[in-house]
Amino acid sequence: MAPAEPPRDALAAGLAAECAGWQALLNLLGEEERALIDGNADRVASLNASKLAQLQTLDELARGRRDALRSAGHTADHAGMNAWLARQGQSGHDASWRQLCEMEQQARAMNQRIGTLIEMRLASTRQALNVLIQAATRQNGLYDEAGQSVAASTGTPLTAA
Numbered sequence: 001m002a003p004a005e006p007p008r009d010a011l012a013a014g015l016a017a018e019c020a021g022w023q024a025l026l027n028l029l030g031e032e033e034r035a036l037i038d039g040n041a042d043r044v045a046s047l048n049a050s051k052l053a054q055l056q057t058l059d060e061l062a063r064g065r066r067d068a069l070r071s072a073g074h075t076a077d078h079a080g081m082n083a084w085l086a087r088q089g090q091s092g093h094d095a096s097w098r099q100l101c102e103m104e105q106q107a108r109a110m111n112q113r114i115g116t117l118i119e120m121r122l123a124s125t126r127q128a129l130n131v132l133i134q135a136a137t138r139q140n141g142l143y144d145e146a147g148q149s150v151a152a153s154t155g156t157p158l159t160a161a
Contacts, residue, residue: 011088014068015096018061022103025054029110036117 028051035043066076072087074080078101085094 010068011084011093012090012096014061014065015093015100018058018065019096019100019103021054021058021061022100022107025051025058025107026103026110028054029107029114033110033114033117036114036121039121041121 028047032044032047032051035041035047065081069076069080069084072084074084081097085097
């Protein structure tokens with residue numbers, strides 16, 4: 001007995017849902033990238049929950065696609081998807097699959113740029129902290145370990161002869 005083919009409408013709906021999900025993720029990544037460029041750390045933090053939820057949605061959609069591939073007797077990978085699409089014989093589905101793959105690559109590239117921007121922000125922050133630490137060390141400390149300000153050591157008053 002041959003494996004049952006999922007209905008074509010289910011394939012089309014699944015691909016459309018995945019494409020919409022990837023587009024939503026790309027939009028979120030674009031917002032995150034703009035917030036990092038603008039130095040808006042609060043906006044970056046506020047996007048984390050939405051980004052996580054979107055990634056979970058994409059995972060569920062991909063799991064459904066892989067399950068459908070297995071049910072149709074194909075491997076749950078790109079080769080299996082290509083074989084399934086070839087069996088369906090609808091070029092529109094092929095275009096949706098290619099679009100989905102392109103959006104995944106775009107998301108990877110955006111994520112790489114975001115990582116670079118975060119690293120640049122961290123390097124800048126580390127540099128600023130090092131300057132403050134060196135200034136505090138030279139003046140016998142402006143802040144103690146608890147972050148409380150302390151008076152700099154008093155040397156010779158400027159008015160002394």
